[in-house]
Amino acid sequence: MQTDFLDELILEDIENPEHPSDFESGDGFAVLILRLPELHRQEVRVVSYAFLSRRGSCYLYDREKKDFVLLGDFEALHRVLDEKADRLIRDIRQYHVEIDRLEESLYDEHPPRNFMERWITYKKEVSLIHRLMFHATLSFELFVNYGKRSEAFDELAYADILEHMARVRDLSKSAMETLDNLHDFYRAKVDERMNRNMYWLTIISAIFLPLTLLTGFFGMNTGGLPFTEDPSGTTKVLLLSLLLEALFLVGFFLMNRPKIRRFRRKDLSPGSRENGV
DSSP: OOOOTTHHHHHHHHHOTOOOSSSEOOOOOEEHHHHEEEEHHHHHHHHEEEEEETTTEEEEETTTTTEEEEEEOOOOOOOOHHHHHHHHHHHHHHHHHHHHHHHHHHHHOOOOOTTTHHHHHHHHHHHHHHHHHHHOOOOOOOHHHTTSSSOOHHHHHHHHHHHHHHHHHHHHHHHHHHHHEEEEEEEHHHHHHHHHHHHHHHHHHHHTHHHHHHHHHHHHHOOTTTTSSSSTTTHHHHHHHHHHHHHHHHHHHHHHHHHHHHHHHHTSSSSHHHHHO
């Protein structure tokens, strides 16, 4: 196809697969570039499409042949774009299903071991989809406004595609917000678990503190230590250790009774019993 009517800069944008979504119009022609996300084997790929409308005919740029291929009229272009819009809707809904499952596992206290790995993957891919669809929707809206000038242009049909693209954009944004909430909740659960572990570790360390003190004292290699000449010295030291341990534990549990009750209420809650915690 002859492309002499196209500006050199516009032609460079068409040939560039990395060019963002855009819309350009000129004397009797319009160029629509859509950079869209496509899901292939659970992986998001970015594919750039360039469409040309001239004198009621629509063309698609073939990157292998480096030339425009005739699609037909505006109805033919609508069929191509409608199929891609429907596929985008299905793909973003699948992301919502996967994210909902991840959310349920987190609320059920059984998050997968690779939670953060999956979260990072979903966040990266959904953010990419939202970014691409934001620019694609703006460019396609300009194309729809341009197409209204033609009598052969089905405004309602193309408005439906625009609504689908906007829905993908909004659904991807909603998925991003859900992922952010999941990350905050997950971090809160991890911090709570870590605080509980540190609390019990502190209790264990405190329990052995009197025993460590006595062991260090009677283990000194110096003279004049009590009970060194007493045949029942070991028994007396043991009784002294138990007495000190008992006094320490009584004081410790009296001081920390509110915290212990709070942890016990959490452990005996209905949700904890159902999950076997």
